[in-house]
Amino acid sequence: MAKLHFYYSAMNAGKTTTLLQSNYNYQERGMSTLLFIPAIDIRHAQGIISSRIGLNAEAHAFEPNFNFYDFVKNYIQNTKISCVLIDEAQFLTKEQVLQLTRIVDELKIPTLAYGLRSDFMGEPFEGSRYLLAWAEDVSEIKTICHCGRKATMNARMDNNGKVLREGEQIEIGGNDRYIALCRKHFMNGETSSNRELNTGYNAARAG
Ligand SMILES: [Zn+2]
Structure with missing residues:
Protein backbone atom coordinates (compact mmCIF):
# COMPACT_ATOMS: atom_id res chain seq x y z
CA MET A 1 0.00 0.00 0.00
CA ILE A 141 16.01 12.40 11.29
CA LYS A 142 17.81 13.33 14.47
CA THR A 143 20.77 15.57 15.08
CA ILE A 144 22.19 17.26 18.17
CA CYS A 145 22.89 20.74 19.49
CA HIS A 146 26.39 21.74 20.64
CA CYS A 147 25.20 20.95 24.20
CA GLY A 148 24.33 17.37 23.32
CA ARG A 149 20.55 17.75 23.52
CA LYS A 150 18.40 16.99 20.51
CA ALA A 151 18.42 19.86 18.00
CA THR A 152 14.92 20.82 16.89
CA MET A 153 15.42 24.44 15.78
CA ASN A 154 17.33 26.18 12.97
CA ALA A 155 19.12 29.43 13.74
CA ARG A 156 20.34 31.80 11.03
CA MET A 157 23.54 33.62 11.91
CA ASP A 158 25.29 36.74 10.68
CA ASN A 159 28.98 36.68 9.73
CA ASN A 160 29.99 36.96 13.38
CA GLY A 161 27.97 33.95 14.48
CA LYS A 162 25.26 36.10 16.05
CA VAL A 163 21.73 34.68 15.79
CA LEU A 164 19.40 36.68 13.52
CA ARG A 165 15.77 37.11 14.57
CA GLU A 166 14.38 38.94 11.56
CA GLY A 167 14.52 38.63 7.79
CA GLU A 168 12.92 36.83 4.86
CA GLN A 169 11.87 33.23 5.53
CA ILE A 170 13.68 32.09 2.41
CA GLU A 171 17.17 33.40 1.82
CA ILE A 172 19.14 31.94 -1.01
CA GLY A 173 22.44 30.20 -0.38
CA GLY A 174 24.73 29.91 2.59
CA ASN A 175 23.88 26.68 4.38
CA ASP A 176 26.84 27.50 6.62
CA ARG A 177 24.86 30.44 7.98
CA TYR A 178 22.46 28.03 9.68
CA ILE A 179 22.99 25.97 12.78
CA ALA A 180 20.81 23.32 14.37
CA LEU A 181 20.16 24.07 18.05
CA CYS A 182 18.08 22.69 20.89
CA ARG A 183 15.10 24.88 21.77
CA LYS A 184 16.77 26.37 24.83
CA HIS A 185 19.87 27.51 22.91
CA PHE A 186 17.74 28.70 20.00
CA MET A 187 15.78 30.87 22.41
CA ASN A 188 18.81 32.33 24.18
CA GLY A 189 20.95 32.57 21.02
CA GLU A 190 23.92 30.54 22.25
CA THR A 191 25.41 29.02 19.12
CA SER A 192 28.35 27.40 20.86
CA SER A 193 29.24 26.01 24.28
CA ASN A 194 32.48 28.00 24.32
CA ARG A 195 32.05 31.40 22.77
CA GLU A 196 35.67 32.41 23.45
CA LEU A 197 37.33 29.61 21.52
CA ASN A 198 34.64 28.39 19.23
CA THR A 199 32.52 30.78 17.21
CA GLY A 200 29.06 29.80 16.16
CA TYR A 201 30.32 29.61 12.61
CA ASN A 202 32.88 26.96 13.49
CA ALA A 203 30.37 25.02 15.52
CA ALA A 204 28.09 24.94 12.49
CA ARG A 205 30.86 23.62 10.27
CA ALA A 206 31.79 20.94 12.74
CA GLY A 207 28.17 19.91 13.21
ZN1 LIG B 1 21.60 23.18 23.26
Whole structure:
Protein backbone atom coordinates (compact mmCIF):
# COMPACT_ATOMS: atom_id res chain seq x y z
CA MET A 1 0.00 0.00 0.00
CA ALA A 2 1.48 3.34 -1.04
CA LYS A 3 1.96 5.93 1.66
CA LEU A 4 3.00 9.54 1.99
CA HIS A 5 6.10 9.70 4.19
CA PHE A 6 7.52 12.85 5.75
CA TYR A 7 11.05 12.79 7.13
CA TYR A 8 11.68 15.99 9.04
CA SER A 9 14.73 17.32 10.80
CA ALA A 10 16.76 20.37 11.72
CA MET A 11 19.53 21.69 9.45
CA ASN A 12 22.49 19.49 8.58
CA ALA A 13 20.99 16.32 9.98
CA GLY A 14 21.67 14.37 6.82
CA LYS A 15 18.22 14.64 5.18
CA THR A 16 19.59 14.76 1.66
CA THR A 17 21.95 11.87 2.29
CA THR A 18 19.02 9.83 3.61
CA LEU A 19 16.98 10.71 0.51
CA LEU A 20 19.78 9.70 -1.83
CA GLN A 21 20.31 6.45 0.07
CA SER A 22 16.60 5.58 -0.28
CA ASN A 23 16.77 6.45 -3.96
CA TYR A 24 19.80 4.22 -4.38
CA ASN A 25 17.99 1.33 -2.68
CA TYR A 26 15.16 1.54 -5.22
CA GLN A 27 17.51 1.77 -8.18
CA GLU A 28 19.61 -1.12 -6.94
CA ARG A 29 16.49 -3.29 -7.21
CA GLY A 30 15.93 -2.08 -10.77
CA MET A 31 13.09 0.26 -9.82
CA SER A 32 12.77 3.74 -11.32
CA THR A 33 12.22 6.84 -9.21
CA LEU A 34 11.41 10.50 -9.74
CA LEU A 35 13.28 13.12 -7.75
CA PHE A 36 12.30 16.76 -7.16
CA ILE A 37 14.02 19.79 -5.69
CA PRO A 38 12.90 23.41 -5.34
CA ALA A 39 14.16 25.71 -8.09
CA ILE A 40 14.92 28.41 -5.51
CA ASP A 41 17.87 26.56 -4.08
CA ILE A 42 20.97 27.63 -6.01
CA ARG A 43 22.74 24.39 -5.16
CA HIS A 44 20.09 22.79 -7.34
CA ALA A 45 20.29 25.09 -10.33
CA GLN A 46 21.56 22.31 -12.55
CA GLY A 47 18.90 19.85 -11.46
CA ILE A 48 21.15 17.82 -9.20
CA ILE A 49 20.52 16.77 -5.62
CA SER A 50 23.86 16.46 -3.89
CA SER A 51 24.71 15.62 -0.31
CA ARG A 52 27.61 16.74 1.81
CA ILE A 53 29.15 13.28 1.73
CA GLY A 54 29.36 13.22 -2.06
CA LEU A 55 26.30 11.33 -3.24
CA ASN A 56 24.23 12.96 -5.97
CA ALA A 57 21.36 12.31 -8.36
CA GLU A 58 19.47 14.11 -11.09
CA ALA A 59 16.22 15.78 -10.10
CA HIS A 60 13.42 17.91 -11.53
CA ALA A 61 13.29 21.47 -10.22
CA PHE A 62 9.89 22.72 -9.00
CA GLU A 63 8.42 26.20 -8.58
CA PRO A 64 5.44 27.09 -6.33
CA ASN A 65 3.05 26.78 -9.29
CA PHE A 66 4.37 23.37 -10.40
CA ASN A 67 1.73 20.62 -10.40
CA PHE A 68 3.21 17.38 -9.06
CA TYR A 69 0.11 15.31 -9.71
CA ASP A 70 -0.21 16.32 -13.37
CA PHE A 71 3.51 15.87 -13.97
CA VAL A 72 3.67 12.39 -12.43
CA LYS A 73 0.42 11.25 -14.05
CA ASN A 74 1.76 12.28 -17.43
CA TYR A 75 5.22 10.82 -16.79
CA ILE A 76 3.97 7.34 -15.88
CA GLN A 77 2.19 6.96 -19.20
CA ASN A 78 5.61 6.14 -20.66
CA THR A 79 7.73 5.13 -17.68
CA LYS A 80 6.82 3.03 -14.68
CA ILE A 81 8.08 4.52 -11.45
CA SER A 82 8.19 2.99 -7.98
CA CYS A 83 8.74 6.04 -5.82
CA VAL A 84 8.63 9.85 -5.78
CA LEU A 85 11.24 11.63 -3.62
CA ILE A 86 11.24 15.34 -2.76
CA ASP A 87 14.09 17.23 -1.12
CA GLU A 88 13.65 20.53 0.77
CA ALA A 89 9.95 19.70 1.03
CA GLN A 90 9.39 22.59 3.46
CA PHE A 91 9.14 24.78 0.35
CA LEU A 92 6.07 22.95 -0.98
CA THR A 93 2.80 24.89 -0.95
CA LYS A 94 -0.31 23.50 0.72
CA GLU A 95 -1.71 22.83 -2.76
CA GLN A 96 1.39 20.84 -3.71
CA VAL A 97 1.18 18.68 -0.57
CA LEU A 98 -2.42 17.96 -1.58
CA GLN A 99 -1.12 16.90 -5.01
CA LEU A 100 1.29 14.49 -3.29
CA THR A 101 -1.60 12.88 -1.42
CA ARG A 102 -3.27 12.25 -4.81
CA ILE A 103 -0.08 10.70 -6.21
CA VAL A 104 -0.24 8.26 -3.29
CA ASP A 105 -4.01 7.67 -3.20
CA GLU A 106 -4.92 7.74 -6.89
CA LEU A 107 -1.70 6.80 -8.67
CA LYS A 108 -0.65 4.46 -5.83
CA ILE A 109 2.99 5.58 -5.86
CA PRO A 110 4.84 5.85 -2.51
CA THR A 111 6.01 9.41 -1.97
CA LEU A 112 8.87 10.39 0.35
CA ALA A 113 9.26 14.05 1.33
CA TYR A 114 12.26 15.37 3.29
CA GLY A 115 12.25 18.77 4.91
CA LEU A 116 12.84 21.16 7.77
CA ARG A 117 10.06 21.57 10.30
CA SER A 118 10.55 25.24 11.18
CA ASP A 119 12.31 28.32 9.82
CA PHE A 120 14.99 30.47 11.50
CA MET A 121 12.32 32.35 13.45
CA GLY A 122 10.85 29.10 14.77
CA GLU A 123 7.77 29.34 12.51
CA PRO A 124 6.56 26.20 10.74
CA PHE A 125 7.12 26.10 6.98
CA GLU A 126 3.94 25.78 4.92
CA GLY A 127 4.99 22.52 3.27
CA SER A 128 6.01 20.91 6.54
CA ARG A 129 2.81 21.97 8.29
CA TYR A 130 0.66 20.08 5.81
CA LEU A 131 3.04 17.15 5.51
CA LEU A 132 2.90 16.77 9.30
CA ALA A 133 -0.88 16.94 9.12
CA TRP A 134 -1.48 14.65 6.14
CA ALA A 135 1.37 12.13 5.84
CA GLU A 136 0.62 8.59 7.10
CA ASP A 137 4.19 8.12 8.13
CA VAL A 138 6.15 10.86 9.88
CA SER A 139 9.67 10.30 11.15
CA GLU A 140 12.42 12.46 12.50
CA ILE A 141 16.01 12.40 11.29
CA LYS A 142 17.81 13.33 14.47
CA THR A 143 20.77 15.57 15.08
CA ILE A 144 22.19 17.26 18.17
CA CYS A 145 22.89 20.74 19.49
CA HIS A 146 26.39 21.74 20.64
CA CYS A 147 25.20 20.95 24.20
CA GLY A 148 24.33 17.37 23.32
CA ARG A 149 20.55 17.75 23.52
CA LYS A 150 18.40 16.99 20.51
CA ALA A 151 18.42 19.86 18.00
CA THR A 152 14.92 20.82 16.89
CA MET A 153 15.42 24.44 15.78
CA ASN A 154 17.33 26.18 12.97
CA ALA A 155 19.12 29.43 13.74
CA ARG A 156 20.34 31.80 11.03
CA MET A 157 23.54 33.62 11.91
CA ASP A 158 25.29 36.74 10.68
CA ASN A 159 28.98 36.68 9.73
CA ASN A 160 29.99 36.96 13.38
CA GLY A 161 27.97 33.95 14.48
CA LYS A 162 25.26 36.10 16.05
CA VAL A 163 21.73 34.68 15.79
CA LEU A 164 19.40 36.68 13.52
CA ARG A 165 15.77 37.11 14.57
CA GLU A 166 14.38 38.94 11.56
CA GLY A 167 14.52 38.63 7.79
CA GLU A 168 12.92 36.83 4.86
CA GLN A 169 11.87 33.23 5.53
CA ILE A 170 13.68 32.09 2.41
CA GLU A 171 17.17 33.40 1.82
CA ILE A 172 19.14 31.94 -1.01
CA GLY A 173 22.44 30.20 -0.38
CA GLY A 174 24.73 29.91 2.59
CA ASN A 175 23.88 26.68 4.38
CA ASP A 176 26.84 27.50 6.62
CA ARG A 177 24.86 30.44 7.98
CA TYR A 178 22.46 28.03 9.68
CA ILE A 179 22.99 25.97 12.78
CA ALA A 180 20.81 23.32 14.37
CA LEU A 181 20.16 24.07 18.05
CA CYS A 182 18.08 22.69 20.89
CA ARG A 183 15.10 24.88 21.77
CA LYS A 184 16.77 26.37 24.83
CA HIS A 185 19.87 27.51 22.91
CA PHE A 186 17.74 28.70 20.00
CA MET A 187 15.78 30.87 22.41
CA ASN A 188 18.81 32.33 24.18
CA GLY A 189 20.95 32.57 21.02
CA GLU A 190 23.92 30.54 22.25
CA THR A 191 25.41 29.02 19.12
CA SER A 192 28.35 27.40 20.86
CA SER A 193 29.24 26.01 24.28
CA ASN A 194 32.48 28.00 24.32
CA ARG A 195 32.05 31.40 22.77
CA GLU A 196 35.67 32.41 23.45
CA LEU A 197 37.33 29.61 21.52
CA ASN A 198 34.64 28.39 19.23
CA THR A 199 32.52 30.78 17.21
CA GLY A 200 29.06 29.80 16.16
CA TYR A 201 30.32 29.61 12.61
CA ASN A 202 32.88 26.96 13.49
CA ALA A 203 30.37 25.02 15.52
CA ALA A 204 28.09 24.94 12.49
CA ARG A 205 30.86 23.62 10.27
CA ALA A 206 31.79 20.94 12.74
CA GLY A 207 28.17 19.91 13.21
ZN1 LIG B 1 21.60 23.18 23.26
